Amino acid sequence: MIEIRRQDTDTTCAVCGRTVLLGERLVSFRRIGLEDAMVCELCVDQADARGWTREGAPALPVQLAGREERGLRALLRPRKRHVTAPEPFDPELLPEDPADAVEASLELFNESTHPRTVSGIARTLGDPRVSVVRRSHREVVVTVAWDLSWYQYRVDMLGAQTVTLQRRGEELAELDGRFLEWNAQAEPDGTVALAS
Numbered sequence: 327m328i329e330i331r332r333q334d335t336d337t338t339c340a341v342c343g344r345t346v347l348l349g350e351r352l353v354s355f356r357r358i359g360l361e362d363a364m365v366c367e368l369c370v371d372q373a374d375a376r377g378w379t380r381e382g383a384p385a386l387p388v389q390l391a392g393r394e395e396r397g398l399r400a401l402l403r404p405r406k407r408h409v410t411a412p413e414p415f416d417p418e419l420l421p422e423d424p425a426d427a428v429e430a431s432l433e434l435f436n437e438s439t440h441p442r443t444v445s446g447i448a449r450t451l452g453d454p455r456v457s458v459v460r461r462s463h464r465e466v467v468v469t470v471a472w473d474l475s476w477y478q479y480r481v482d483m484l485g486a487q488t489v490t491l492q493r494r495g496e497e498l499a500e501l502d503g504r505f506l507e508w509n510a511q512a513e514p515d516g517t518v519a520l521a522s
């Protein structure tokens with residue numbers, strides 16, 4: 327239903343301004359009074375929030391015209407609104423055992439919206455390599471890497487924003503060696519687990 331294009335020339339995301347990588351997916355959005363915009367997968371929610379409508383999104387069905395939610399925007403909004411990141415831990419409940427802390431951090435990552443991004447990119451670029459590095463008693467760094475791009479997330483179990491995209495880049499050489507020990511894996515849905 328939603329048209330997703332594989333881009334074959336250099337294209338810039340209309341939201342974040344990033345040059346979209348070869349092979350990465352783009353979603354085309356209609357904007358009132360402006361030309362259509364191409365948006366990278368990471369910015370689709372933001373484009374929705376701006377009121378842009380996805381090309382190929384269904385027109386307003388007649389039988390839904392009297393619904394409580396009014397306007398095309400309300401109809402096009404996904405049913406389940408995901409929170410950006412799950413709630414932080416109560417400091418007293420923070421796991422003391424390092425292995426438990428890593429597991430708890432991964433649970434927070436997996437409950438966030440970021441696995442969706444990982445899964446989306448993996449559909450194009452294949453299975454990523456994943457590392458999980460504990461940075462402090464409350465923080466874990468999750469690195470997800472393909473040959474053409476990498477994303478690094480910080481999970482702060484006590485932070486107001488528990489899971490954040492910290493950095494992203496294109497070359498693995500940009501990353502510190504300690505993040506290149508691939509000790510974890512991503513499932514098809516983008517959730518991350520330590521390698522068994």
Ligand SMILES: [Zn+2]
Pocket residue numbers: 339340341342343344365366367368369
């Ligand atoms: Zn973008």
